[in-house]
Amino acid sequence: MCVDGRVSFALDGGDAAISTMVYVPASGPLVVGKEALRLGFSDPFNVVTSVKRLLGLGWGDPAPRALDAGSSFALHQGPGGQVLIRIQKQELAPVQLAAAVLARLRKLAEARFDELDEAPEFISTADLAGVFDFDAAWLGRRLAELGCSPPASG
Numbered sequence: 507m508c509v510d511g512r513v514s515f516a517l518d519g520g521d522a523a524i525s526t527m528v529y530v531p532a533s534g535p536l537v538v539g540k541e542a543l544r545l546g547f548s549d550p551f552n553v554v555t556s557v558k559r560l561l562g563l564g565w566g567d568p569a570p571r572a573l574d575a576g577s578s579f580a581l582h583q584g585p586g587g588q589v590l591i592r593i594q595k596q597e598l599a600p601v602q603l604a605a606a607v608l609a610r611l612r613k614l615a616e617a618r619f620d621e622l623d624e625a626p627e628f629i630s631t632a633d634l635a636g637v638f639d640f641d642a643a644w645l646g647r648r649l650a651e652l653g654c655s656p657p658a659s660g
Contacts, residue, residue: 509619512655516614524611528554528603530594536603538610551578552594557607560589560600 515522518539529542530552537545546553556573563569565583574581582597584590590597649655 511653513649514619516611516618518610518614524614526555526558526607528557528606530554530596530598532594536606538606539614554579554591554593554598554603557591557600557603560591561604563589563600565589 516524518524521540525539525543527538527542527546529537529545529549531537531545532552542553554577556577559573560570560581564587566587570581570589580592582590582592584597584599588599590599591603
């Protein structure tokens with residue numbers, strides 16, 4: 507987010523690096539981030555990683571089968587040739603898991619920035635393609651458009 511002309515990060519337990527790992531429990535909501543990482547240590551077969559690599563791909567693409575060969579979860583073909591993830595007796599589309607990650611990010615951002623007097627400028631949903639397919643030049647241009655200085659390197 508751009509707050510007072512500076513990039514500010516949502517934090518997950520104090521960390522600006524937010525894990526996109528998703529833990530799929532036997533029942534209840536998906537768990538994302540640091541908590542998913544913690545749960546994954548004791549239950550690694552119910553964690554999904556690298557879901558971003560599956561976004562927009564169909565079953566006919568070679569990438570899903572390559573990921574399937576090296577993961578703890580099973581991929582299979584769903585209706586219309588879409589890729590589905592089978593885990594904990596559930597079938598989830600990659601976009602469902604990505605939505606859980608984005609919902610977690612939004613919750614963290616709202617928790618961190620709720621005390622601001624005015625709503626800060628967010629990078630829009632349309633810009634998320636740039637987040638998932640990271641391009642430093644794109645990000646620099648987008649920050650400039652928002653009138654926001656990049657974070658200090660450290």
